[in-house]
Every structure is written in C-alpha cells, then in structure tokens.
Amino acid sequence: MQLTNVVEPFGEVNVYKQNNGSIKIVATILTVPDLEGVRMGLALDGSASMKKMYGVSGVVGGVFGAAASIPNVVEPVTRTMIGYLSNFSSNGKVDLIYWACSADGSKIEEVGGFDEQQAQNLAIVGPKKLPWGRGTKLLAPLKHFVEKFKDAPSLGVKQPGALCVFVTDGIIEDLSDVKQYCLQYAKEVTNQSKPFIKMLLIGIGDEVDVGQMEELDNMFEGKNIKDASGQDIDIWDHQLASDMNKLEQVFKELVSEDMTVIGSGRILNQAGKVCKDYPDGVPALLRFTLPSGSTSFTLEFPGGNITQDISDGL
Template identity: 25%
Template sequence: MPKLHRENGLLPMFAELHAEERGDRLGVEVTFAIDPSIEKLAAAFYMDGSDSMRQAGNYGRGGGLFGFNFGKQRNPVQDAMHIMVPYMTQKDADGVCRVAYWATGKQGKDLEVIGELNAEVAATFEFRGPETFGGGTYLLPAVRDFVAYIQELRQKSDVRAAIAAIVTDGQLHDFDDLIAYTQELARAIMNNDFPRTNIVLVGVGSEIDEEQLEQLEEATPAEYTGRDIWCHAEAATVDDLPELVAHLLDANIPAFWGGALLKDEQGKIIQAWEDLVPAVIEFELSATARSFTLQVGSERYTQSLEGLGEH
C-alpha cells in the first residue's frame, strides 16, 4: 500500500497517509499527529471476568474433562490484553491505562481492579483472570468505576476527554439500570460537569445479546450534542479483539474537537464531522485525484497526493 512520507509533502498535522487502488477509486487512510498530553485524554480497559469466560477457555482454564486441564494452556485473554492495553496507554495523557476485571464475585456484580499500567508493564503483565469469576454479567459497576476514576483524575489534572474499552461475552443483567445511568452521564457532560466520554463495548462469542448492544448505542439522549457515548462491535473470538478494539479506539479518540469538512479537488464534501474529528479517517477519492482538503472553521489544509506516485 503506497505511503506518503513527510519528505514527499505530508502535512505536519498528519502522522501517516496510506492509499490503495480500488478499481477506479483510491482508498485513503489518514492518521492525525496527536500529542496525548495536549488532548488530555484518560483511558481505561475492563475485561469480562464472568465464569462463562472461564468455561469457554478464554483464560486458559476450564473446558477440560470434568473441569480439569492437562498441561499448560494458552491464555487468549492475556495474549489479547498484551496488545490492547499498551495500545490504550499510547492514547492516555499520562501514558497509563486503568485496568480491571468486571462481572466478578458470586453474583457478577463486583470488580477486581488491577490498577493503572504503563505500556511496558502491561505488555508482560500476567492477566490470569480474577480471583473469583462472576456468576452474572452486571456492567454498571464497571461504568461507575470508570466515572469515579475520571472524577479522581480531575481533582489532580485537566481531563478533557475520557474513553473506556469494555469486553463482554454475554447478556447484560443490569441493562435497564445501565440505560438510565447513561442518560445521567450524558446530562453531566452537557452541563460541563464531566468530560466528553466515549465507551467502546465489544461483544465476543456467540452468547452476546446483539439487540442489547444496539439499544445501548441509542441510549444517549436525543438532545445530547456530539458523538453518542456508546459504540459497539462484535468479535467471533478473543483473538479477534486487538485489531477490532484498535479500530474502534481510533474511530472514537479525538484528533481534535469542533468539527471539520473533508473535500475533494472539486470542492465536493466527502465527509463532515459536527464535533469530534477522529484520530484516523478513511475515505475514497477518484483514482486520478491529486489532492484533498480538510477545512477546519475558516482554515483550509490541502494535502497533495503527488508524492504517492502513480495511482
């Protein structure tokens, strides 16, 4: 895939630009150059610690004859978290990510907090799973913990945005309470009592409730301005999580706020953002396109594609 380098005219506001021929179209992926310390974003990650995750062998336990396992088993959750958590630390202003298991304890209403990990620690941390795998799947305690964590950070530093990634493998048992709390959180954000927030929820496996995930995306009140609080995606297996979570984070982490317009050479609007402009944007142009323009307010930034060579 052709890449435009800085010496070939890549604008300073962009970190990377890749292009790919698609017949008579040119697919373009642009990554903004972001300084997390300037964006003041805080990140957290919550992994499902319910017993169904253990039974499925996602922690390298369970699933054996009569519940016993023979020999050392691979821990898919640990392998995935060794990729996902360090990736999230890159987005955090302090270079750390709060990590916890949720849906733990006898009823699945508890959390086991690991702590705030930096990239180096997270890459080798032993994510063996919670001490007590949960008997239910209650998500609200994790969301409350996330909110409390952000509020605690705000007492010590400026937090302008917050993002959490949450993994689940089943039906949420406190769905109605979660909907109500989402509306409370939205009001707090609109009143400037809480920073702008995005929660990425990824369902993994065949037992997830797709309807719940879709309804949760729609739980943000209609009067809320900006991107909805929740977004979701589905993964077939735990091994699929790193790539999927990275994509969702890039789509929901801000490059900047305030909206923007993306236009082709003829001035036609290709994409428009009312508020959050994501860290990674993808779009298509004509295969013969020589440039595109990003308009932010009254400012226009035109990126030449000549450095890509022949399309």
C-alpha cells in the same frame, strides 16, 4: 443499524431507513484523533463463562490437567491493547479492572495502571481476589470509571476526558439500569459538572447479544442531548471482536465533522446520483442521505474511490 462488513478506510457505517424511504447514513473514516490529556481504562469480563478464554480448564493437575490445557487468548490481546492505548494516555498508563465478578456479577476487581513495557509481562488470568461471576452486570465498572476519571480535563465530545473499553462475552443483565445511569450522566456532562467519557463495548464469542449492544450504542439517537459546544452527546459505541482488524477502531467514533481527511470528494449512490458534495474537504465524520432504493454508496475523491455496500442494513 451498524454494518458489520465495513470497507476500509471506513471505521463505522450506520444505516437509518427513513419513513419516506430515503436512507440516512452516518459514517466515520478510520483515523486517530488528536487526543490531549485523555485517560484510558480497560475492563475485562470476569464472569465464569470467560474461564476458557483465560486458559482455565477446570481440571486440576495430573495427566488430565495437562491434557485439558487450553490457550489463554485474552492475555496476548490485552497486552497488545494496553500497549497501544497507553501511547495516547496522559499518564502513559491504562487502568485495568476485571468486572462481572462475584456471585451475582456485580463487583469489580482493580488490577492497576500499566504502561506499554509493564504490559508485556502482565499475567492476565482473570479475577484473583473475587470469585468468577455468575452474572454480567455493567453498571459497577461504568460507575467505577466515571468516578475514577471525574477530574480528567474535557472539552466535551470532541475531546473526551477518558476512553474506556469494556470486553464481554455475555448478555448484559442490568441494561435498563445502565441506560438510566447514562442519561443522568449525560446531563452532568451537559452542565459541565463531569467530563465526557467515551465508552466502547467489545463483544467476543457466540453468546453476545448484538441487539443489546446496538440498543446501548443507539440510546442517545434522537435525544438531542448536547455538550457545552453544541455537539450531540453519544456515550457508547460497540464493536464485535470478530469484526475488528485494526486497533485504531477503538477511536472510530472519536472523530468530528471538523477533521478533514481528504482535500475534496463526493458521495454517489449505485445509480451514480450525487448525494453529497465536499468541495472543501472530506470530513472524518460523514452525514448524508441516499435516495430510496439505494443499496450502496461510493466515496469518490481525486485519485480513487471506495464503495460500501449497505444492503445488510436495510
């Protein structure tokens, strides 16, 4: 289970209770990876349930139209995200699309590639060429980005060819098809016929199915599918928008045990038991096991310490 209340500088904390009662922890320390040659994609939900978030009231003109005016909350966030992600893009741009368009929610509408300056004046008002969707299907935008970035250079999980962010407010209707496609795609990453692309699903609003997001995020857990360098392939990450307080969190799984963030440190549980020692440097990706009955852990390092409660994940 991925914790929702994460203490900085942790970017993500996953809690896995084992059969013997011990608790496996996989956590990342929030940092910006050294990305080279990466492409960036951003997919915005174009389903009808998103209209209000784009500032579309449905009331046409006149006094009532003015009274029904509502703010477009998607536009400023999208402009900010494009501006941020473009700084890491190999071509200085982010490829933007709307997804979940058309009657059954299975179509996408390409908007174009935008750099930081272009994003400042970009109108984000939802799909124009296609009707708002009546369903939310993820397979089409997923396939779109895999095909679009098929020639992106990639060194595997440590250095993806692209990072693609998908924003949605609803339930994914084709989850089983998406998972099946991702398993096949992972095999193509394994044999190096396609570059590794990291996907991040961001949920907004109260209708998001968190269980679905976690299922997609954890679909490669225990599958033992590895890239050419022997790293476990994990295509998906997920995040609730309400839990995001820094844009750096889009990179929270793009870290490795080779990245050292602190010179030394150790992990203790709430009883003071040392569970992991890092004498030669604390990595950005942490893997350790807490004894049965643990309810928190502390990362202790020269000059300070950080304690993370894990009770919500037990």
